Amino acid sequence: MVYDNKLQELALKLFSIDAVKFGEFMTKSGIKTPVYFDLRVIVSYPAVMDLISTLLYEFAVKDSKCDHLCGVPYTALPVATLLSVQAKKPMLMRRKEAKSYGTKKMIEGHYKVGQKCLIIEDVITSGSSVMETVKDLRNEGLVSDEAIVILDREQGGKENLESNNVQVKSLFTMSGLIEILLANGKINQEMATKVHDYLKGTKAPSTVQPVNRMALTYEDRSELATSPIAKQLFTIMASKKTNLCLSVDLTSTTKILDLLEKVGEHICLVKTHVDIIEDFSEDFISSLKQLAARLNFLILEDRKFADIGNTVLQQYLKGVYKIGEWADCVTVHSLPGEGILKALNGSTNGVSRGVFLLAEMSCEGNLITPEYSVATVKMAEKYPDLITGFVCQKKDTFSNPGLIQLTPGVQLENSKDDLGQIYNTPEKVVVENGGDVMVVGRGIVAAKSPEIQAVIYKDALWKCYLKRVSGKME
Numbered sequence: 001m002v003y004d005n006k007l008q009e010l011a012l013k014l015f016s017i018d019a020v021k022f023g024e025f026m027t028k029s030g031i032k033t034p035v036y037f038d039l040r041v042i043v044s045y046p047a048v049m050d051l052i053s054t055l056l057y058e059f060a061v062k063d064s065k066c067d068h069l070c071g072v073p074y075t076a077l078p079v080a081t082l083l084s085v086q087a088k089k090p091m092l093m094r095r096k097e098a099k100s101y102g103t104k105k106m107i108e109g110h111y112k113v114g115q116k117c118l119i120i121e122d123v124i125t126s127g128s129s130v131m132e133t134v135k136d137l138r139n140e141g142l143v144s145d146e147a148i149v150i151l152d153r154e155q156g157g158k159e160n161l162e163s164n165n166v167q168v169k170s171l172f173t174m175s176g177l178i179e180i181l182l183a184n185g186k187i188n189q190e191m192a193t194k195v196h197d198y199l200k201g202t203k204a205p206s207t208v209q210p211v212n213r214m215a216l217t218y219e220d221r222s223e224l225a226t227s228p229i230a231k232q233l234f235t236i237m238a239s240k241k242t243n244l245c246l247s248v249d250l251t252s253t254t255k256i257l258d259l260l261e262k263v264g265e266h267i268c269l270v271k272t273h274v275d276i277i278e279d280f281s282e283d284f285i286s287s288l289k290q291l292a293a294r295l296n297f298l299i300l301e302d303r304k305f306a307d308i309g310n311t312v313l314q315q316y317l318k319g320v321y322k323i324g325e326w327a328d329c330v331t332v333h334s335l336p337g338e339g340i341l342k343a344l345n346g347s348t349n350g351v352s353r354g355v356f357l358l359a360e361m362s363c364e365g366n367l368i369t370p371e372y373s374v375a376t377v378k379m380a381e382k383y384p385d386l387i388t389g390f391v392c393q394k395k396d397t398f399s400n401p402g403l404i405q406l407t408p409g410v411q412l413e414n415s416k417d418d419l420g421q422i423y424n425t426p427e428k429v430v431v432e433n434g435g436d437v438m439v440v441g442r443g444i445v446a447a448k449s450p451e452i453q454a455v456i457y458k459d460a461l462w463k464c465y466l467k468r469v470s471g472k473m474e
């Protein structure tokens, strides 16, 4: 009750300081609106600031499990500051533009990857401002799935944000606020009806880019892909209805080609380790390329490059294997830093090639840390044509829906091998962990009938993908 009284007090104060106005106004998008909010004025009224922060604290911050608070610039910044002090929770600040000197950080303050940050905003209409802050926080490896706002204009922002995994709590909804003002004689019934009708008829456009790749189809994601190889792979997956990548870890060219002849129609990608082949030849490569063209799959050479740029460039283009001449894409470690991408970028004379960067590994005890994964994803941002996706295990490792999550360590049952490899089931990998293309090696190659087994994997993995995009998860 005390809380309700205070909420009413705040509504009336906002009205009296002209933070909410009625009449005829023009919005940014050129639509006429009978109600206008400008919460920027609240900094001139310490008592209003105090009331807002007290209410927000009681309403959402006090019991929140977040590690940090972050205000959406600029109006919500002072409110976030007051809340941070009151809740004794550290604050983070998001820049509007990256600094042009020194660190190119978008988020200021001290934090650790995996910590949770609660967002504070004044008003949401479409939700796009909150989403920009969410994107920058997630880019830093912070968990950002909750926002509290002073006022929800009820024009679609809450739904837009929820479809991007951000839950929204608001002190006021527009209709709730109007009700208070009407009950207190600040506006008449005619105006209340006008606002009500306006709300019903004017939904904000969904300006928020859908970044929840888990819910998007491969067709839709091919449209969002900036790398030609990623685009091609998404298209193949959608048309062949398969997200299976076969890891042909065999040492004889005949065995590899025989197997691909049988299972090529069921896969979108073949993954090779050319350096384990004992009878490698140029003929093998031309047969492999012919099969790939005929049965419509791409070739990934899993070379896991990890040297300085200059050496990698030679390993890629020269030597016995001349990988750059035939592999549609390769795997690359981010360990040596950006030089490795600079070397590969544009090294194939206009022929489109792709790179899967290793952001995580499937094997037990590997030394990759969460910070390393975040830095890897960031490193990729400057190479939108080259980077096809990431080799990784978790859905939150990256969010760009135009990139592909390639996930190895897949078998029909959870298990391990004797050398540290960890296997998860199709359901776990696709539905829970966000795998887009699943790598299966021994699960198929070592089976009695690889041909039958490939179909079993293909069907199981595709079923899980359909379940994921339908949103019908238990």
Ligand code: S5P
Residues within 6 Å of the ligand: 247, 249, 302, 331, 360, 361, 362, 363, 391, 408, 409, 410, 421, 439, 440, 441, 442, 443
């Ligand atoms: O983290 C990784 C990355 C890769 S590319 N874990 C992996 O297992 N791989 C590769 O995927 C590995 O080199 C092997 O070729 C394949 C998995 O084979 P499987 O027989 O264990 O399914």
